[in-house]
Amino acid sequence: MLKIKNLHASIEEKEILKGINLEINPGEVHAIMGPNGSGKSTLSSVIAGKEEYEMTEGEIIFEGSDLSELDPEERAHKGVFLSFQYPVEIPGVSVTNFMKTAINAHRKANGLEDMPANEMLKLIREKSELLEIDRKFLSRSLNEGFSGGEKKRNEIFQMAMLEPKLSILDETDSGLDIDALKIVSNGVNKLRNENNAVLVITHYQRLLNYIVPDVVHVLIDGKIVKTGGKELAHELEERGYDWIKQESAV
Ligand code: ADP
Ligand code: MG
Ligand code: MG
DSSP, rough: OEEEEEEEETTTTTTEEEEEEEEEEOOOOOEEEOOOTSSSSHHHHHTTOTSSSSSEEEEEETTTTTTTTHHHHHHHHTEEEOOOSSSOOOEEHHHHHHHHHHHHHHHHTTOOOOOOHHHHHHHHHHHHHHTOOOOHHHHHEEEEOHHHHHOOOHHHHHHHHHHSSSEEEEEOTOOOOHHHHHHHHHHHHHHHHOOOEEEEEEEETTHHHHSSSEEEOOOOOOOOOOOOEEEHHHHHHHHHHHHHHHHHHO
């Protein structure tokens, strides 16, 4: 599904990513862990196509086509979803109406007509029931006065509605509170299937107790220095990152 080859990227002339190789297949959950400042958010931003970052070398191939020439919106329409670390508030636009607009924009970009209203209602009902989201929430103004947990619930609802092929979840450095952690992980686990993939980016091991990854990569100073199974996350929790830095410095 996703194949990243020798990816180098810079911000303001400073090289942050120094040759990333990563391959994610349908049905897999990969985690990227690493110390603060190692380039985790840069990697998620570069995959999503944020313009502040300059890709200087390498390739990002998604379902056989090169993403590097596409803007963030076009990538989203192809099925790449990046959770927003700092969501925007849109007063006066409800969660539902925002979602309807987003769905129809996706459909239009893929050559489809607007979704018929009854089908849209059915989809909203189905997904909100799956995620145990109540009606009152759906009619609230987007992100206005939302708690941390509610912001995450809204993101997971967007993910459920848009059914992305690849979801990239970049946990904030401050970490999720326990409510948000449960909302995110329950949601992701319900939405996982053999046709989609998830890339979880986190500084902490804790989230990976709930969303159990198939593969764990350690990112240090812009390079993936170690890859392992889910047990690697536990080892990092116990031993920190220094031993890997030493191992990879040899
Ligand atoms: P992580 O998510 O692993 O904490 P980031 O990708 O946020 O790491 O940051 C990697 C490096 O890039 C850090 O040294 C950081 O200071 C730098 N960096 C990130 N964003 C910017 C920016 N907008 N301008 C300048 N430097 C940045
Ligand atoms: Mg950081
Ligand atoms: Mg980060």
